[in-house]
Amino acid sequence: MTALLEVEGLNGWYGRAQALFGVGLSIAEGEVVALLGRNGAGKSTTFKGIAGLLDRRDGRIAFDGMDVSGLPTPALVRRGLAYVPEDRRIFADLTVEENLEVGRRPPRPGTTPWTPERLFALFPNLAEMRRRRGGAMSGGEQQMLSIARALMGNPRLVLLDEPSEGLAPKIVEDMALAILALKRDGLSILLSEQNLHFARLISDRAVVIDRGHIRLAGTIAEIAADPEACAAYLSV
Numbered sequence: 001m002t003a004l005l006e007v008e009g010l011n012g013w014y015g016r017a018q019a020l021f022g023v024g025l026s027i028a029e030g031e032v033v034a035l036l037g038r039n040g041a042g043k044s045t046t047f048k049g050i051a052g053l054l055d056r057r058d059g060r061i062a063f064d065g066m067d068v069s070g071l072p073t074p075a076l077v078r079r080g081l082a083y084v085p086e087d088r089r090i091f092a093d094l095t096v097e098e099n100l101e102v103g104r105r106p107p108r109p110g111t112t113p114w115t116p117e118r119l120f121a122l123f124p125n126l127a128e129m130r131r132r133r134g135g136a137m138s139g140g141e142q143q144m145l146s147i148a149r150a151l152m153g154n155p156r157l158v159l160l161d162e163p164s165e166g167l168a169p170k171i172v173e174d175m176a177l178a179i180l181a182l183k184r185d186g187l188s189i190l191l192s193e194q195n196l197h198f199a200r201l202i203s204d205r206a207v208v209i210d211r212g213h214i215r216l217a218g219t220i221a222e223i224a225a226d227p228e229a230c231a232a233y234l235s236v
Helices: 043-051 073-078 096-102 116-122 139-151 169-184 196-202 220-224 227-233
Strands: 003-014 017-028 032-036 056-063 081-084 157-161 188-193 205-210 213-219
Touching (some): 003 188, 017 032, 032 043, 043 056, 043 081, 139 157, 139 169, 169 188, 169 196, 196 220, 213 220
Antiparallel strands (some): 205 213
């Protein structure tokens, strides 16, 4: 498969402190790849490095065959990258519909554009609260809204940071079904997770990170079937 995103030798810093060390990964069109690791392993930092949100980074990042290593975040978004951060960052004073409008971008040629009604079909819970303010929603509802707002930008690749964290089991199940629907629609997704069970439900491949270094890579089944690796890098 042709890679949509290729990351090679990514180093990243917060101020003078280095947090990423030669990170490498790739994701193909229509693929779901999980970046697995404990809290503090470097998952969110990797996403920020890809999206151009660290104080400093170096290495090579290619998107759709073009070197985008030096591009700022807005330019990456225009090329089709979306980032859903762990803390969601919805607008608490805006309604669901207003939050979605904030994310709207023109559709890409030859694609079916995301609209509020299409998103309400994907996330039925949001359809029932389209006029509710973001600050009056539960954590799971806010997570759905954050993903829906990113989709309004009609991206080709979504960086989805810890989508299942802190959510009730039923919401986690709904989230998995939504991600699988997006995959069937051809969207590429790179998600970070601590929850191996959730990752197994939706991912094709997995990359394991620990202390800013990539430790393992393979199919999600291969990673899950390695008890030593799970104990070393994924157990609490």
